Amino acid sequence: MSTEFTARTATQVPSAHSAQVPDIEGSALFAGCPDVIGTPFSYDREEEIYGEGEEAEFVYKVLDGAVRTHKVLSDGRRQITGFHLPGDLFGLGQGEINRHTAEALTKTKVLIFKRRQVERAATSRVEVACQLWSMATSDLRHAQDLTLSLGRRSAQERVAAFLLEVDDRLGSAGTFALPMTRRDIADYLGLTIETISRTLSQLEEDGALRRDGGRQVSLHRTRLRRLVED
Amino acid sequence: MSTEFTARTATQVPSAHSAQVPDIEGSALFAGCPDVIGTPFSYDREEEIYGEGEEAEFVYKVLDGAVRTHKVLSDGRRQITGFHLPGDLFGLGQGEINRHTAEALTKTKVLIFKRRQVERAATSRVEVACQLWSMATSDLRHAQDLTLSLGRRSAQERVAAFLLEVDDRLGSAGTFALPMTRRDIADYLGLTIETISRTLSQLEEDGALRRDGGRQVSLHRTRLRRLVED
DNA sequence: CGGACACTTGAGGGGGGTCAACCTCAGTGG
DNA sequence: CCACTGAGGTTGACCCCCCTCAAGTGTCCG
The missing domain is CATH 2.60.120.10 (Jelly Rolls)
Structure with missing residues (x-):
């Protein structure tokens, strides 16, 4: 498997045991x-x-x-x-x-x-x-984090956490093109494409991000993080 | 970790590699x-x-x-x-x-x-x-199965799957005492205690199980399984 | 027998789903 | 160059499943 989209939070710590994480090559x-x-x-x-x-x-x-x-x-x-x-x-x-x-x-x-x-x-x-x-x-950690989102977070919290996770995985530039469709995001977060779309519009309205054509986004990371309880 | 509550379905197959599962002792x-x-x-x-x-x-x-x-x-x-x-x-x-x-x-x-x-x-x-x-x-398999339930199953499907999972873990007798409270079940399935309670009442009314005092249940497994898409 | 906690049941509300219309844009062919 | 097409995305109106709040009913244990 892999590290998938595991968010690297400040509290995260290097692997417990001596084996090292695989490098990109x-x-x-x-x-x-x-x-x-x-x-x-x-x-x-x-x-x-x-x-x-x-x-x-x-x-x-x-x-x-x-x-x-x-x-x-x-x-x-x-x-x-x-x-x-x-x-x-x-x-x-x-x-x-x-x-x-x-x-x-x-x-x-x-x-x-x-x-x-x-x-x-x-x-x-x-x-x-x-x-x-x-x-x-x-991978297990990642799956359990997703479990927490699906079980206990609102649509807005899930989408905000997801955007921060993708940003993290893509190099933390704050600006990137989502590599997946709304349907993929919906099926990942346990929501519908309409809810994803509405939530993104709402987040943009709130100044938590800017959009440029369907996929391109610029995150206002501090505001997004405020929306994600943890 | 452990096998937790991983349901053993008919399609499940012994571990991929040569290491054997730990025994009870x-x-x-x-x-x-x-x-x-x-x-x-x-x-x-x-x-x-x-x-x-x-x-x-x-x-x-x-x-x-x-x-x-x-x-x-x-x-x-x-x-x-x-x-x-x-x-x-x-x-x-x-x-x-x-x-x-x-x-x-x-x-x-x-x-x-x-x-x-x-x-x-x-x-x-x-x-x-x-x-x-x-x-x-x-454990990863278990977490991903739970993810599927939380993301895509209705309350009734989650409760039915949960009961079958517990029965399985407890020896598949079909009759057992739930070892956890409604709150625990709710917090496991991403629901509320009221929804757990109502769903159990509904399942009993439908003849999918019988109850005897808060915790004791007798499952009608074929009916429960019919309620769980998979 | 009484108090506490677990559980049940009801009434009402809201977050997100459903259904449908519309928009945007890239690709394709005339 | 433009018309057509279709997939992906957005937005609105409505609705339903599950949550919330509240009142009850066990049930266990002093």
Whole structure:
């Protein structure tokens, strides 16, 4: 998996154990394991990378672009569990069978690893196992933060927190283009596209951000942060 | 951490890697690591085990009783992230600082391990590291299932799924006493105690369960399962 | 038997969903 | 160069599910 969109708050502290976080270059991910080499691959916009219920054969590392993973209910309701940006690993931690679907948001380059090889590396090299533990733990933190938002925060708080999270992941410039559609944001935050749209308009009206065409936003971070209880 | 309340669905498959799930007895948890020995300890009903923001010094294994872990917003809104029953490990995966609070639901016996020792064991024995990875992964799955419920399911679906999950964790007898209050259920499912109460009444009226005093329930599992889309 | 806490039930309100119309803009073809 | 098209986004009107507030009913334990 990966660090996904875990917000780096001031209280966050380096990983508990000695394994270090993977660096942006794919080559050093399974350092010291020459048999675990990633194969470059590309996906088009909206292309499925793997599907829920299929055998989990590979693990992926994003090099360029963006990926979303989601679960669906039988009637089509969708919950996005994470967005994956360059440097992130995804597809791990799902046993023999994929527990969600992964799709490319845009044209996306990845490195593909065989899951079995990664697991073999984990059982033979303790640093790899610790690294995988560290990544799973990081994803777990992210999932629990999302749980708190979905369970207990208002639409405005969720959207404000989401914008700050994306800004953070994208380099904390304060100005950026959202890499996903309103539908993706809605399905991530447990809301509807109309509510996302209305909330963004409201935030702009309140001076918490400026917009320029659908995707481009400039955050007023101190005001947004004031809206997010924590 | 632990398997928490992860529902075992028909599609679920044994852990991906070779590490085996810990057994109910604490002694075999860090097998082959004589330096990692748990110290027995007890907590009273509603007693705090550790608090969010404190240094994470220990890891815990439930022997008897039940524990909840939760996060709180500054205005008091609470989200329970998991209930931990006998056999479950909790308190792992939070770096140097606790990212949530843990409290005993009832009088609870645990085994306490020093976090540093567990981490040391992980870096020296690959089976331990894999076991910890496996547990983190299992917790991640659970958190993502909860995310789907909170984001996309109705109150009735959440309560029905919750009852089936508890039944499963408690041995699938179909009849059991809920180990937690309505408030705990509400704070786990992102609802209010009134909605929990009304939903249970409605489910009873629909013949999906029977109640006997506040906590005791008998599930009509096929009817409940029909209410839970998946 | 009485007090406290957990739980239930009702009445009313609001946040966000639903449905529908409209706008914007990039792409495509004439 | 412009008309057409369709997907993504915005906005409004209405409604419903769940929350809020409030009053009751167990039920456990002194």
